[in-house]
Amino acid sequence: MNKTEQQYNSIIKICTDIFTKKMHDYGTAWRILRPSSITDQIYIKAQRIRSIEIKGTSKIDEDIRSEFIAIANYGIMGIIQLELGTSEEELPNEKALELYEKYFKQAKELMEAKNHDYDEAWRSMRVSSYTDLILMKINRTKQIEDLKGKTLISEGIDANYFDMINYSVFGLIKLEFENAK
Secondary structure, eight states, X not given: OOHHHHHHHHHHHHHHHHHHHHHHHHTTGGGGOOHHHHHXXXXXXXXXXXXXXXXXXXXXXXXXXXXXXXXXXXXXXXXXXXXXXXXXXXXXXXXXXXXXXXXXHHHHHHHHHHHHHHTTGGXXXXXXXXXXXXXXXXXXXXXXXXXXXXXXXXXXXXXXXXXXHHHHHHHHHIIIIIOOO
8 A cells, every 4th residue: 555545544534533423413414405505615614724824823723624624524425415416304324424435435546546647746735725726626616506517528516526525635634644834
């Protein structure tokens, strides 16, 4: 197992732990959210990261790390919602976790394929660049949502969610393992 795979797996464990604990506390209440609402939740998290990066301080006791975890988890929830549709009925926790793990695995496989082609260029980037890229992906996703998913040439909403998940994981790897700012 290479360094990136080990680090990515470690981040998956961190994110899964938070997802599982929140599911214990709240169930799958997020099932009521439309994908556009999930996109807006991701926007709030990414905008807060950017604000902290610019100001250098926060007044709420949640750091950038927790916001990147939230973006990854909301991204997976968004993909689940795209597959299952919005529902007022909660999903059994076991099924939600099964889908969560399935989509995190797909995100990792996408990262591995892109890493092959880009030679891990992400490792030379700043954490603040991941924030900006997530915000750009959010804007793209909002545009696609406004177009009701009908694009001429672009990938769909799910592809943007996968990219946001991976940019969040890259930020978390930098924060957890490389102590980068």
